[in-house]
Amino acid sequence: MKKFFSLFKKNKATGERNTFLLLGVIITGFILLMVIVGLFYTPYNPTKMDASAKLQGISFKHIMGTDNMGRDVFSRVMYGSRITVAIATFTILIGAGIGTIIGALTGYFGGIGDEITMRIIDAMLAFPSLLLSLVFVSLFGTGTYQVAIALGISFIPSFARIVRGEFLRCKNMDYVEVARLQGASNIRIIFVHILPNTVGVLLSSVMIGFNNAVLAEAGLSFLGIGAQPPHASLGKMLSDAQGYLFNRPSYVMSIGLVIVLMVLGFSFLGEGIKRIKN
């Protein structure tokens, strides 16, 4: 723990403070707190409508105001963040999970299977990720779970590529040769010997991937083909709020701000971790 806190102090050699890490921890901590507290408690019922309190501004009673149906925006943001974080996490689990397995097998065994898989993956990577998710959404249909799976699949190629690269680098190293001489099976070499060595690279890709997943989910929901009611995610809420930009700007801004903070927190965190390594 002490070591953890020392990361935020000024570096004695360079005299620089790792501001990115500090900001990243604070912002991400705030978002996570909001999500976790939201599981047990929200100031108001996020779905309870109140015709007498439509489109209110920021006040002590409603710190982000109310929406066009009189619902408390902050309570809805707490709920929506949970949906967004959940879908992004699921996306990364599928993308990183399947991507790692594909990357590990193709990188380790090589051959014609590797050749074909990489052709397909390169073709997929050449396409804008948004387009890729749209293709899968149109195949699976719209819906919260379908979107999570569609996003997950469109994240597989980038993870597969990264892990494959790591496996190509590691598979001829001495420790792998030693394991092979000791009679370890291929599966054992892949998962016990090489995989742990790719964790560092994988972790930083997960950080970037999570951000992209949040942005992609928000984009799809904004288009109305992401999470479906009753799972209102932040992107959907933002697109609902856009219509009231002129009457009640604070409604749109507060939701947008939460999305930005979520992404910013993670990218600061990633940048901060990168600087620790240097």
Added chain:
Amino acid sequence: MGNVILDVADLHIEFHDHDKPETVVEDFDLMLEEGEIVGIVGESGSGKSMSALAIAGLLKRHALTKKGRIMFNGTDLLTCSRKELRSYQGDEISMIFQEPMTSLNPVKKIGWQVEESLRIHHKDIDKKERKRRAIEMLTAVGMHDPEKLYEKYPHELSGGMRQRVMIAAAMIGEPRILIADEPTTALDVTIQAQIVELLRKMNREKGTAIIFISHDLSLIRQICKRVIVMQSGNIVETGYVEDIFRHPKMSYTRKLIAAIPQIDLS
């Protein structure tokens, strides 16, 4: 005794990259006469390259302090304006480097790079004449088919050929001083001998004075009359190469001599 064209006195170079300043060159003196070849020898980190870069005006301005003087043509290169310094660089004082593989710009044609000094310093020379001189220079450094080479890129050339191109580019403005910083270290032994011979030829034909920097005393012996021996930023010995070979005063110099394979001493 010829004319002194370069007079370096009390050169101090200090780095400030870390909390504590670090002295890399101390009390460096050098007198270079017209048409002469002087060697600077020492291990890596002895300050020989730093002194050379200082003379060529290539030490970056920040994070270091320089003291002393480097008199060339009546001007002190250490204190003169950037503009005046630039007017000498590549025209009166040229430099070639250790790594011919990376010292040329990978995305520019050989011809363009060889001509560059002319383009910068002699704006009156037109394109056709520039090309003629570049081709002449490429021929002089022993390249075959210079017309074709003119249109090629560095990656199409071997290390030895690239170093010849570097020499051609450095010599095209007929400078009075050529600083050669370990020009053969990255090359094979046979290519090494050719490059040394080429430098000697340039010195003989164009009368260019050369400061030849190397960690290899036998190489210095082949090309230089006078030598400066450096160790950790200081000059430990200076004089005629033959004298130093016969009567090395310092144990450090003896060590450098001992490092030469025996065949050269016989």
Added chain:
Amino acid sequence: MRYILKKVLSMVLTLFVVSLCVFLAFSLIPGDPVTRMFGTEATPELIAQYREKLGFNDPLLVRYFRWFFAFLQGDMGTSYDYKMPVAGMLAEKIPITLTLAVMSFVIMVIISIPLGIYTAKYENGIIDHVISVINQIMMAVPPFFSGILLTFFFGVILKIFTPGGFVSYTKDLEGFLKYLILPAFAIALPKAAMATKLLRGSVIEEAGKDYTRTAYSRGNTTNAVLYLHVLKNAMIPVITFMGMALADMVAGSIVIEQVFGIPGVSRILLSSINNRDYPVVEAIIMGIAIMVLVINLLVDIIYRIIDPRIEVEE
């Protein structure tokens, strides 16, 4: 020349693979297209008759080749919902989406190249620090939100922009282009931030290489070293990024068109996804795919022009 030929061949091959994947994916979705076409009026006889007539009983590969070659000739099939040729539906929309994407690209280039060079040249200066913080924020703002912010600032506060005031290019070209400026900025800003960061890093890295020292030794000024020597080398990774960014911008336009109420390809694509009008979805995806492949080919060719080493490494 051999290099370009090789790249063209590889592009055709990829196009083939992509089109096959798209076709198979949409053919294997459960649900019969003919039933879908007739909706509630379908009778088994009518369906069987049309299945035969439209060739749905042929083997999959035969159908694929028929579809593929028809597509290349501009016949993109018929929409289930509108009962009209897809090509006709898209013809007016494509120029809008393309104009938006190209405008965004131009804005990205105009912003990022000077800023990237400037921040690299004055590395660690105040402006460099300010720009790097702004960049980090820009990259975190999703384009649809920056679109809303821009609308708010220029539409609500400055009142120099009318949201929803889109005019078609056939009626008023100037008004059309003017309306697209803000949406184009919304798409371009995050990409411009990334490109600036990339170019800055690339220039700094190249400036530390040996050949810049050689350039200085010939009497070049700092600017001459930067513009004549470093920049061309530093642009190599940036060009790859910009090619990918252009492809992303075509896709990104789809979201931004929704924000600004621009009747481009977006609306048709979204409604056809929601209504499972597959011929339309297929056509749009193939169209964007072809565009992406052409952009990649162009990037490869530009690469070849800038970096003479490419051919040797191949």
